[in-house]
Amino acid sequence: MSQRQAVVAVLLRAGRVLVIERGPLAARSGFWAPPSGRIEPGETQAEALVREVWEEVGLTVVAGAKVWECDTDDGSFRLHWWTAPAETGDLRLDPGEASAARWVTATEFRTLTPTFDGDIPFFEKVLPTLL
Template sequence: MPSEQYVKATPSPRVIVAAVMIRAGRVLAAQRSAPPEAAGKWEFPGGKVEPGETEQQALARECVEELGVRVTVGGRVGPDVPLAHGRAVLRVYAVTLQGDGVPEALEHSALRWLTVDQLMSVPWLPADEPIVAELPALLA
């Protein structure tokens, strides 16, 4: 009788999406209010992709929830950034505001529109640093 072999499947990493929103040569940065180890640090707004959602749908939903604005999701910005020892991955997309909406800090302590010269004036979360490195070309 042939023996059965079981292969332990490696779960796919959880996908976290974030938005690079550029307006008038400035990029939107959001200051975390929680958890305590991230509070006060800056990030690109976004969140987890839920089951049944595409990455683009998740990012559009997160922008409504976190910023109170509707966006059109464009192309990727920067590389995949591994998180949580490989259990998650950050994927960042360029987004464009729809209509005349103005982002509000609904889930963050503060929002700032940063010029290329101000990018390093805030303490970024480590996961966002590779994306920040991509921004000078987009803000030029």
């Protein structure tokens, strides 16, 4: 089976990144991670980022730059990490997708549990280069 493709939204506001607690309808409910989702057929990575952010947290964003990629822990998805400025706008969480949301620093992200092991290198190595 071929690896599926997904985007991860690195939403930046005042030196922090938005993370959500994955909601009851999301895979791996309860885990803390940036908003993310599958790339639909015919969609670019940037288009998927804009759509997923709107669907999950209700922010209208413009895709910035692709800054990292990695595989999910089970290898089923290739994750494409994109930045998007999110300095304004109120969050409107989809209750099925996101139970809670926080704007965090890399240090604060390490205090959240549970998180995906694959996200830790992003917060430790990549994020500091973006701020």
